[in-house]
Amino acid sequence: MERKVCVTGAAGYLGSWLVKRLLETGYIVHATTRNLGDPYKVGLLKSLPHAETRLRLFEADIYDPCEFRPAIQGCSFVLHMATPLQHQPHPLNPQFKDTTEAAVAGVKSIVECCIASGTVKRLIYTASVVASSTLKEDGNGYKAQLDESCWTSPGATLAYATDSLKAYASSKAASEKELLRHGNEIEIVSLTLGLVGGATLLSSIPGSVDVLISQATKNTSGYNTLRFLEELLGKVPILHVEDACDAHIFCMEKPSMNGRFLCACAYLSSAEIANLHRMIFPDIEIPVEFVEKLKRKIVWGSNKLKEAGFEYKYDVKTILEDSINLGHKLGELEIQPSRV
Numbered sequence: 001m002e003r004k005v006c007v008t009g010a011a012g013y014l015g016s017w018l019v020k021r022l023l024e025t026g027y028i029v030h031a032t033t034r035n036l037g038d039p040y041k042v043g044l045l046k047s048l049p050h051a052e053t054r055l056r057l058f059e060a061d062i063y064d065p066c067e068f069r070p071a072i073q074g075c076s077f078v079l080h081m082a083t084p085l086q087h088q089p090h091p092l093n094p095q096f097k098d099t100t101e102a103a104v105a106g107v108k109s110i111v112e113c114c115i116a117s118g119t120v121k122r123l124i125y126t127a128s129v130v131a132s133s134t135l136k137e138d139g140n141g142y143k144a145q146l147d148e149s150c151w152t153s154p155g156a157t158l159a160y161a162t163d164s165l166k167a168y169a170s171s172k173a174a175s176e177k178e179l180l181r182h183g184n185e186i187e188i189v190s191l192t193l194g195l196v197g198g199a200t201l202l203s204s205i206p207g208s209v210d211v212l213i214s215q216a217t218k219n220t221s222g223y224n225t226l227r228f229l230e231e232l233l234g235k236v237p238i239l240h241v242e243d244a245c246d247a248h249i250f251c252m253e254k255p256s257m258n259g260r261f262l263c264a265c266a267y268l269s270s271a272e273i274a275n276l277h278r279m280i281f282p283d284i285e286i287p288v289e290f291v292e293k294l295k296r297k298i299v300w301g302s303n304k305l306k307e308a309g310f311e312y313k314y315d316v317k318t319i320l321e322d323s324i325n326l327g328h329k330l331g332e333l334e335i336q337p338s339r340v
């Protein structure tokens with residue numbers, strides 16, 4: 001039997017890796033991107049092994065959410081990864097005032113299309129830990145652990161937040177909440193990922209890898225984002241791109257699954273990340289202004305995904321090693337650091 005799945009945001013960092021894994025596994029993939037006239041993105045997807053026979057491309061923009069319907073039609077699963085990072089109103093659909101309104105409308109429309117299709121068994125949403133702050137609602141410190149009960153309050157004062165980080169956190173939290181409201185109409189899994197590192201099929205460094213290696217590359221804006229995550233979440237949850245994509249396939253292939261699942265293999269402070277960089281690559285120098293010594297006792301309290309049977313293949317050392325090697329390959333680190 002043909003196994004058709006739809007991946008939105010298929011030409012991005014996670015999307016392209018997921019499409020590669022799905023094609024390798026034998027799925028027929030309906031992949032969406034905003035512009036089928038973009039030779040780089042279309043070329044990347046078409047160059048994947050088995051693309052010639054198993055890949056179909058569709059054009060769809062969240063700012064015109066009905067555009068996802070043809071890509072969803074006939075699929076058994078929808079993996080919704082696309083997310084608007086910049087506010088870019090559609091000329092025919094100018095009503096959304098920011099990325100949050102657009103992302104929520106996108107989620108609503110995709111849920112409706114899944115239900116109307118009559119073929120979609122489950123919708124899997126790529127959520128982010130930026131929606132699961134451990135800060136207490138009263139603004140008085142942190143909760144004891146990070147788990148699925150944690151949510152980022154819309155009005156919270158967030159340290160290190162730039163306008164784009166605030167907009168991202170708001171749109172991810174609002175769209176994840178909107179999606180989970182429909183869990184009694186269709187099976188919905190919200191896979192709430194930590195910061196993803198590792199390899200890429202893209203020719204430039206993915207944003208999340210840039211953040212993860214920002215102390216080694218002395219990248220102040222990336223480090224600001226790392227500190228934003230640390231202040232929002234207590235510490236920083238991280239995982240490897242291969243595990244992130246395999247977790248999506250796991251959530252799809254389980255006979256039944258519904259609800260919110262946090263997904264990360266390690267929960268580290270930024271100072272612990274800096275120490276690990278130096279331990280793996282002793283010639284990496286990290287200036288003191290890129291190391292914040294914090295003493296927090298918050299722990300990772302989510303076991304739901306593991307209890308459902310998912311196993312992480314990549315440990316934190318491999319995640320950082322692959323991310324640093326990628327940084328070197330793509331020109332973010334001038335010298336190839338040697339390993340211990």
Ligand SMILES: NC(=O)c1ccc[n+]([C@@H]2O[C@H](COP(=O)([O-])OP(=O)(O)OC[C@H]3O[C@@H](n4cnc5c(N)ncnc54)[C@H](OP(=O)(O)O)[C@@H]3O)[C@@H](O)[C@H]2O)c1
Pocket residue numbers: 008009010011012013014015032033034035041060061062063080081082083084085086126127128129172192193194195196197206208
């Ligand atoms: N990387 C991480 O550490 C991480 C962690 C947690 C969650 N996530 C989530 O994982 C998903 C993928 O992230 P990523 O790291 O792979 O980022 P990415 O490389 O920037 O990919 C984002 C994708 O969203 C699509 N997109 C942007 N604006 C859109 C719009 N208006 N309409 C339709 N599609 C649009 C882009 O597609 P085109 O440019 O091809 O049109 C792109 O493929 C996102 O939902 C993100 O929130 C990522």
